[in-house]
Amino acid sequence: METISGIPASYGIAIGPAFVFGHAELEIETVSIDDPEAEWQRFEKAREESRLQLEDAYSVTLEDCGEEAAGIFNAQMMMLDDPELIGTVKERVQNELINVEAALYETAEKFACQLEAIEDEYLSARALDIRDVSSRCLRNLLGLYDSPAASLGKPSIIVAQDLTPSDTVLLEKDYVLGFCTAKGGSTSHTAILARGLGIPAVVGAGDQVGQIDQDDTLVVDGDAGEVIINPTAKSLKEFQKRQAHFLEVQAEAESISHEPAVTTDGHQVEVVANIGSEDGIEPALEAGAEGVGLLRSEFLYLERDTLPTEEEQYHSYKNIADAFGDKPVILRSLDVGGDKDIPYIDMPEEANPFLGIRAIRLCLDRPDIFKPQLRAALRAGYGNNLKLMFPMVGSVDDVLRTREVLEECRVELKDEGYDVADMMEIGIMIEIPSAAIIADQLAEVVDFFSIGTNDLSQYTMAADRTNARVATQASGFQPAVFRLIKNVIEAAHEKGKWVGLCGEMAGELLAIPILLGLGLDEFSMNPPAIPFAKRLIRSISLEEARQVANTALNLKSDHEIREYVQQAIPEVNIG
Numbered sequence: 001m002e003t004i005s006g007i008p009a010s011y012g013i014a015i016g017p018a019f020v021f022g023h024a025e026l027e028i029e030t031v032s033i034d035d036p037e038a039e040w041q042r043f044e045k046a047r048e049e050s051r052l053q054l055e056d057a058y059s060v061t062l063e064d065c066g067e068e069a070a071g072i073f074n075a076q077m078m079m080l081d082d083p084e085l086i087g088t089v090k091e092r093v094q095n096e097l098i099n100v101e102a103a104l105y106e107t108a109e110k111f112a113c114q115l116e117a118i119e120d121e122y123l124s125a126r127a128l129d130i131r132d133v134s135s136r137c138l139r140n141l142l143g144l145y146d147s148p149a150a151s152l153g154k155p156s157i158i159v160a161q162d163l164t165p166s167d168t169v170l171l172e173k174d175y176v177l178g179f180c181t182a183k184g185g186s187t188s189h190t191a192i193l194a195r196g197l198g199i200p201a202v203v204g205a206g207d208q209v210g211q212i213d214q215d216d217t218l219v220v221d222g223d224a225g226e227v228i229i230n231p232t233a234k235s236l237k238e239f240q241k242r243q244a245h246f247l248e249v250q251a252e253a254e255s256i257s258h259e260p261a262v263t264t265d266g267h268q269v270e271v272v273a274n275i276g277s278e279d280g281i282e283p284a285l286e287a288g289a290e291g292v293g294l295l296r297s298e299f300l301y302l303e304r305d306t307l308p309t310e311e312e313q314y315h316s317y318k319n320i321a322d323a324f325g326d327k328p329v330i331l332r333s334l335d336v337g338g339d340k341d342i343p344y345i346d347m348p349e350e351a352n353p354f355l356g357i358r359a360i361r362l363c364l365d366r367p368d369i370f371k372p373q374l375r376a377a378l379r380a381g382y383g384n385n386l387k388l389m390f391p392m393v394g395s396v397d398d399v400l401r402t403r404e405v406l407e408e409c410r411v412e413l414k415d416e417g418y419d420v421a422d423m424m425e426i427g428i429m430i431e432i433p434s435a436a437i438i439a440d441q442l443a444e445v446v447d448f449f450s451i452g453t454n455d456l457s458q459y460t461m462a463a464d465r466t467n468a469r470v471a472t473q474a475s476g477f478q479p480a481v482f483r484l485i486k487n488v489i490e491a492a493h494e495k496g497k498w499v500g501l502c503g504e505m506a507g508e509l510l511a512i513p514i515l516l517g518l519g520l521d522e523f524s525m526n527p528p529a530i531p532f533a534k535r536l537i538r539s540i541s542l543e544e545a546r547q548v549a550n551t552a553l554n555l556k557s558d559h560e561i562r563e564y565v566q567q568a569i570p571e572v573n574i575g
């Protein structure tokens with residue numbers, strides 16, 4: 001028996017034989033050509049085939065694993081049209097008179113290596129995407145059957161260096177019990193896919209994964225981030241017990257997922273979903289969401305060449321808001337900059353984009369982008385429960401300037417004869433420490449807050465959220481972050497305003513009792529987390545949660561807080 005450690009990426013315990021997943025390496029030769037135009041036409045055909053395959057992959061993944069996992073294929077479709085990548089391939093074919101396979105392979109490899117050199121978890125995942133897309137295109141160019149060794153034949157635990165999105169589409173999902181990969185972090189493709197499928201996963205377990213042989217018996221402990229190779233009979237028995245407990249909890253959670261989130265002493269909170277497009281509606285409703293606490297509007301702006309029109313935005317927002325009927329849907333205005341770039345809006349290079357013209361700062365600078373979105377939102381919110389929220393607010397002035405533009409849009413629309421939502425609630429995200437500190441002042445100029453802990457923790461702790469090496473520092477469980485959250489909730493409640501939280505923490509079982517005890521009114525999370533969150537909230541009392549919050553806020557580290565909650569609230573231990 002041997003235990004290897006990695007990053008816990010998806011809840012639960014999996015037990016079964018290892019299926020060691022290997023890639024069939026492509027062999028690419030450089031060949032001289034004499035007709036670059038004909039060569040280019042071959043490439044165009046392969047790109048078109050790849051695009052159609054990616055569209056299929058998107059649909060299949062959406063059905064099996066939800067919106068977040070499927071979104072990866074949208075990003076890959078964009079790479080197929082990336083002007084820098086495609087432009088370089090074309091130049092090389094034309095200038096060097098070499099076959100397109102060699103030009104593509106070498107260019108994609110160069111781009112991927114550049115991204116990997118930056119040592120950033122997010123960019124490493126993009127490097128994997130570039131290799132995945134180019135390999136798909138190469139297979140199409142070479143007429144190779146697009147299937148690596150993915151035929152499982154029996155229920156198995158997938159073991160790999162890393163899995164590309166294309167690998168995962170081909171897997172027979174009914175036979176996949178769990179995942180163990182050497183590379184990747186908690187936001188890698190494998191992690192996203194495993195959470196979408198609701199199966200246990202440990203990622204980033206390093207070179208030791210190489211010790212696992214085909215058909216070794218494995219235990220994947222997705223809570224502790226450990227993989228046990230050939231466990232002893234005694235240890236296997238213990239894990240079987242824990243697995244049975246997890247399955248019981250899962251069944252129980254699913255059976256109450258459409259019930260309200262009420263504590264045992266009668267305190268009710270809202271449990272809503274984070275979604276990123278119209279494709280997110282179904283999974284959210286099925287999971288038991290009582291509305292949408294964060295609709296990331298970036299989906300309409302990314303993966304295209306021009307700005308979405310007001311009309312296009314109007315229809316999209318309206319479809320989503322209408323689908324939820326009288327349940328609330330909170331539309332967040334455009335949040336780009338930072339690690340999200342829109343090539344066609346010509347944003348100046350910045351040395352520190354996370355501290356630059358991001359989100360509301362960009363929108364206030366660019367009324368040509370902002371006003372169509374506000375107009376679309378005001379129109380779409382007529383006759384339903386759409387609310388509007390602004391990201392990256394750092395001062396009262398930011399809110400006042402934003403409200404001015406919003407009012408301007410409202411007057412214009414009325415003059416033009418449109419129906420507009422007059423009573424639409426207006427909120428802001430609290431994700432910059434300055435906003436958390438002056439929450440009392442901000443509560444006077446908005447209707448609600450939604451705390452964005454993904455950013456609030458990175459800005460509070462000066463720890464880049466995309467850098468795996470400072471993941472502990474960037475965690476929302478840092479005492480400093482909890483103290484800011486407490487300040488925000490108290491300040492808002494004093495002014496009669498409600499507070500939600502839409503960072504990843506809202507769905508983390510260890511955080512929920514503390515947030516509940518601090519008085520949070522709304523928890524917004526990825527749909528698969530909803531049943532578990534509701535089960536937990538329904539099994540504890542507000543009084544208990546308050547005591548936990550009081551104690552937790554006086555502890556001195558992320559680690560101490562997690563350990564304490566684990567002991568104080570047994571219901572958080574689900575595996």
Ligand code: PEP
Pocket residue numbers: 294296335431451452453454455456502503504
């Ligand atoms: C956050 O910062 O917590 C948040 C929900 O927004 P995003 O992750 O889109 O920046």
Ligand code: MG
Pocket residue numbers: 391431452454455
């Ligand atoms: Mg944010």
